Amino acid sequence: MSEKHVVVQGATCECQHGFMPDMLKVSSHQYEYANDKDGSQKLIATTLEIGQPFQANTFGQCKLQPMGSSYKPCQPMITEWTGFYEDTLLKNGGNIIVEDSKATCAISGAPCVKITNHGQIAxxxxxxxxxxxxxxxxxxxxxxxxxxxxxxxxxxxxxxxxxxxx
Known part of the structure; x- marks a missing residue:
């Protein structure tokens, strides 16, 4: 995990098949925090952030779902995370997501959601x-x-x- 940032609540994510970013919302636990001296805002993202773990739950329109001259609205359904930190298991049973982790959406069937900003602030x-x-x-x-x-x-x-x- 050397030189990689831990992803936290509020990280910015983008789908390669979408048109706009969305922010990650950690809902799998309320225990471990990073980059938050008071321990109340920056929950660590884990591999259990599946389903619809985003604030707006959309990346705009989905290029994989054409509809005439436009596209259907994106409704991401995360099935798994890859590229996570395997050496640590948090209380909720999930592994830590790092800045180069990718998520697989059920629509694409491949890792297409990437982290563009890990969410930590100095x-x-x-x-x-x-x-x-x-x-x-x-x-x-x-x-x-x-x-x-x-x-x-x-x-x-x-x-x-x-x-x-x-």
């Missing part, structure tokens, strides 16, 4: 600031004193900008 925490390398941060953010950010005393933050007079 959200630095206090622990990240405490563990950051001071020299590297000084080069990346020359205007920011990282010692002030990692200070657990929040009094100065509550007062807004405080000028240090020496």
């Amino acid at each position: 959200e630095p925490s206090q622990q990240n600031m405490e563990n950051a390398d001071e020299d590297t941060q000084a080069q990346l953010n020359p205007m920011v004193n990282t010692n002030d950010l990692s200070n657990t005393n929040t009094e100065s933050m509550e007062n807004g900008i405080v000028e240090n007079v020496k």
Whole structure:
């Protein structure tokens, strides 16, 4: 799983036979979270996200179902996931879906739904600031004193900008 992102609730998916993306909705469990320091929003997607695990449950129109000069509306029915992380089994009995996993739709009979955005968002925490390398941060953010950010005393933050007079 090295260098691959775990897919979470809200990941963007596209079908190669559809016309628009849809967002993944995790409904197979309420236990394991990723990229969410409060553990309340980013559920980890598993191989048990089958059936219609999307918010709008459509990718627009389906190119595999022509209807005159147009196409029938897409109604994805996911039957399985491939390319998932096999070395971990979560509480619900499913494996973790990663960013290069693909889903098979019953209409196409082949893996046609891909993940275009894994759904994770960088959200630095206090622990990240405490563990950051001071020299590297000084080069990346020359205007920011990282010692002030990692200070657990929040009094100065509550007062807004405080000028240090020496």
